Amino acid sequence: MNLNAFWEYANPKKFIQTTDRLLPWFAGLAAVTLVGGLIWGFFFTPEDYRQGSTVKIIYLHVPSALMAINAWLMMLVTSLIWIVRRHHVSALAARAAAPVGMVMTVIALVTGAIWGQPMWGTWWAWDPRLTSFLILFLFYLGYIALWEAIENDDTAADLTSILCLVGSVFALLSRYAVNFWNQGLHQGASLSLDKEENVADVFWYPLLVCMAGFVFLFIALVLMRTRTEIRARRMRALLARERMGA
C-alpha cells in the first residue's frame, strides 16, 4: 500500500465504510481480551506474598495509565495531521479521543488511590507520577472545554490542535518539573521494552492480555465516537440545507 492510498481513509465516506467492517472486530477483540484477561488476572493468578490480593488492581491500573498517555499522543498526531493536511476526520478523531483519554486518566488515578490506601497508607501523595497524571487530567479538561466552548467547527479544530501541540510541550515540561520537585513513592517503571522484565511471568501474561484489551477498547471507542461525530455533523448540514430550502 503506498502512502497516497492511506489518505483515502480521510474521506469521511470511505472512513465510515471501512470502519463499518472493522468496528465489530475491534469491539469483539476488546470484549474477548478484556473479559479473558481480567478473569485470568483476578481469579487464576496467585496473590503476591507481600501485597496480598491488592496486587490484582494492576490489571486495571497499568493498562489505563498506558492508554491515558497514548490517547494524548494519538490526539497530538491527529492534531498535526489536521493542521498540515486539514482532513476533517482527523480533527474529529482527536475530539473523539479526548474524553476517552480523560476517563482512562481518572481510572488510573482512582485505582492507584484504592491500591495506595492499604499499601502506602494514604489515598494520595504528591508523588511525581501521581502529580503528573493529575496535571494530565487538567490538560484533558482544558482541551475538552475549549472544544465545547467554540461554535464554529473549523475554528474549534484549529484552536484545539494548537492547544494540543503547546500543551504537549508543557505536559512534558511539567513531567520533568515535578520529578525535580519531589521524590516519589511510586515504584519505577516495571515494564519496558528494552530491559529485562521485573514482573513475574504469572502476573505478566495476564497483564499483557489486559493491556491489549485496553488498546482494542480504546480503538473501538474512538472509532465509534468518530463515526458519531461525522454523522452528527452530516445531520447538521442536512438540517441546515432543509431549512434553506423551506
Added chain:
Amino acid sequence: MIALLLRDIRLAMRAGGGFGLGLSFFLIVVVLVPFGVGPQSALLTVIAPGILWLGALLACLLSLDRILALDWEDGSLDLLATSPLPMEGIVSVKALAHWLTTGLPLVAAAPVLGLLLNLSEAGYKWLIISLFLGTPALSVIGTFGAALTVGLKRGGLLLSLLVLPLYVPTLIFGAEVARRGAEGFDVTTPLLMLAGITCGTIALLPFASAAVLRVNLR
C-alpha cells in the same frame, strides 16, 4: 512596535485599564493567608515563598483577559492585524506591555509583602530574582491563553482553565528558587530551568499565539 507598546502601556495606566488591580489583588491574597493559616510566624516563614509566588501568579492571571479582549471588542485588533506588523510581533508587544504593567509591579511589591509574611532574611534576593525571571513567562503564556479565548463571550473562566496547567512548570521552578534561596540552599538548577522556560516561551510561544489569533480573526 514601540508606538504600539507605548499605546498599550498608556491604556493600561489610565482609568479603566485595570492597572494596579493585579497589585491590589496580590496584596489582598497575601493579607488573607495569615487569616487562613494562623499568625504563627514560624509557619509563615516556611510557606512565604510559595504563597508569594502563588499570589503573583494569580494576580497575573486576573489581568490576562484584558490583554486582547478590549482591542477585540472595539475592533482595533482587526486594524492591527492589517497593519504591516507581523502578528508574532503584535502578540510579543502585547505580552511585553502586560509584563511591564503587571509583572514588573508585582516584582517590586513582592519584598514588601514578604515582610508581612515574615520571609527569611536570605529569601528577599532570590524571591525578587525568581519573580523577575519567571513573570515574563507568565505573561507570554497568558497571552497565548488570551489569544485562544479572545473570540468567546464568556472566556474568562475557560482562560483560567487553559492557562493554569501551562503555568505548572514555571510555578514549580520559580517557587523552588525562592524556597531554596530562603532556606539557604543552592539554587543553581531551578534558577537555570526557570530562565530556560522563560527564554523558551519568549522565543517560541508568540508563533503559537499568532497562529491562534489569525484563526480567531478569520
